[in-house]
Amino acid sequence: MDIEIIEMAERKAKFILRNSSPAMANALRRTLLSDLPKMAIHKVDFYLGPLTDDNGRECESSTPLFDEIIAHRLGMIPVPTDLDLFVPQEECTCGGAGCPNCTIEYFLNKSGPCTVYSGDLLPMVSPELREKFKVKDEFIPIVELINDQGVNISATAVMGTAKRHVKWQVCNGVGYKYMPVVRVDPAAASRDDVLECRDVCPKKVFDVKDGRLVVVDEMGCSLCRACTEHVKDGGVTVTGDDTTFLFKFETDGSYTAQQALDEALKVLREEAKEFAEQIENIGPESELEPKPPVIEEPEPEPEPEDI
Ligand SMILES: [Zn+2]
Incomplete structure (x- = not known):
């Protein structure tokens, strides 16, 4: 898991999470939301x-x-x-x-x-x-x-x-999206319906240069697929990379954004370590099988002693 910082302000952060998975991205999101002391x-x-x-x-x-x-x-x-x-x-x-x-x-x-x-x-x-x-x-x-x-x-x-x-919640607006991958087929880049994508896209991802459609802001794409619906034959393709995530969050001022990210990664690392230790302590598989309940024989009542 690698992190590339795009913006790190006092209370606001934007970064790219690379070589990761949707599960890890979600774990980081949940940690930022609810696990920071x-x-x-x-x-x-x-x-x-x-x-x-x-x-x-x-x-x-x-x-x-x-x-x-x-x-x-x-x-x-x-x-x-x-x-x-x-x-x-x-x-x-x-x-x-x-x-x-x-x-x-x-x-x-x-x-x-x-x-x-x-x-x-x-x-x-x-x-x-x-x-x-x-x-x-x-x-x-x-x-x-x-x-x-x-x-x-x-x-x-x-x-x-x-x-x-919620009064102990440090971060808000914690969210991520799959990194957009937007491709224009070079053979179709100067076709009329493809050129119209410049105006069809609500996020202004495309521009027209020398009569051809080019991608100018790939990261700005919200994966709405308005362009691929407009160009039906695959002249423009949009996919989300599920190993790379565009992440952003804000803090309420109790932490700086950098402190929040550092602390979230620390908490996540400690939780993963603890989980690994618990798995190790479980032992071999045979020990996991439920044992039949032991029925204890009731102890015989002691004979009343003669006084
Ligand atoms: Zn005390």
């Missing part, structure tokens, strides 16, 4: 009572939304994730109680009139890490407050995967 807010504490904001104004801790809605919105905010610093809570040495190795604490204190945004969440970490764990998308609206309304929240982010909840 990331941090997301899982527990929210609301302070109830009078509040004082940063300017010393007093207000009540009340909002126009139910606390559950605010908590849900906070859960869906992408939280930056560093896999070198954090471990899943259930694997942590704290035994799941919560500690700086498995949780990030966020704090939010705002009073109206204002709109509370994701950027108002402040990470409670050491000053040198503060910028790193600040939410990357700062303008996701959470709630709008009017005069005398305020909100004071502490929220805890923990690690998880999208198998459990």
